[in-house]
Amino acid sequence: MTTQIRSNDEDIDDQLYNRQRYVLGDDAMKRLRKHHVLIIHAGGLGIEIAKNIVLAGVQSVTLQDTINTSMLDLATQYYLCEKDIGKNR
Structure with missing residues (x-):
């Protein structure tokens, strides 16, 4: 119920x-x-913060990041995979 x-x-x-x-x-x-939330830099900490903000129930979250994905990002960012290496995260 x-x-x-x-x-x-x-x-x-x-x-x-x-x-x-x-x-x-x-x-x-x-x-x-x-509220609408902008998170700049979606590194390991940024993406965890974004997840928690989404779960809190805000209206929208926008991620802004200009860094390309590296092998190290695969350990901290659950939405990335090996085919994303070299692409904008």
Whole structure:
């Protein structure tokens, strides 16, 4: 069963965000859903931060990075594979 809170046509999926709602509160969750986030440099730390921001429920995340993929990136970035080496990450 999914419980949703409706306020100003914004639903918060209780099943997905239950723990965050208890920590942050519904008002903070509603404000968070309206934000767009830009992350510059998608290295190992940047991509982990991006994942956590997406899971927090922001409206959108944009990654900007001009560095080409190296073999070292394969260890820290789950979305890259060997065929991506030399391409923009």
